[in-house]
Amino acid sequence: MQVHDFLSEQQLNCIREKVSQGIANIQERLSSEQNTCLSEGVSMPDPTDRATLETERSCGAALRNREEKQLLNLRKVLGRLTHKLDEFGFCEGCGIEIDYDRLIGVPTAVKCLECQRIEEYKKGQMH
Numbered sequence: 001m002q003v004h005d006f007l008s009e010q011q012l013n014c015i016r017e018k019v020s021q022g023i024a025n026i027q028e029r030l031s032s033e034q035n036t037c038l039s040e041g042v043s044m045p046d047p048t049d050r051a052t053l054e055t056e057r058s059c060g061a062a063l064r065n066r067e068e069k070q071l072l073n074l075r076k077v078l079g080r081l082t083h084k085l086d087e088f089g090f091c092e093g094c095g096i097e098i099d100y101d102r103l104i105g106v107p108t109a110v111k112c113l114e115c116q117r118i119e120e121y122k123k124g125q126m127h
């Protein structure tokens with residue numbers, strides 16, 4: 001069994017569970033969304049309604065994109081948790097250990113709070 005540098009087996013299992021749950025949630029949302037889209041498409045032949053529908057669909061697409069991105073991130077995290085444990089839990093910015101509290105709250109976090117703050121600050125300046 002792989003042993004993590006600073007997280008206990010129990011903590012790792014909690015994070016794994018949280019990530020798996022997140023993946024299941026998104027997959028469920030994505031599949032139910034798809035069904036709604038299809039049924040809406042058939043029941044609205046009117047051009048005006050279709051225009052509205054297009055707008056709604058593009059909104060839905062943006063949301064879907066975000067969800068799919070999140071899903072990808074979660075899968076990546078789960079892959080790390082399973083196969084590359086030594087790469088999990090360290091900040092990509094400065095390499096320090098990310099707190100368990102932060103990881104369980106945001107399992108996809110790849111940066112420590114400090115680096116995250118700096119990144120957000122930089123992003124804020126670009127706008």
Ligand SMILES: [Zn+2]
Pocket residue numbers: 091092093094095096111112113114115116
């Ligand atoms: Zn950092």
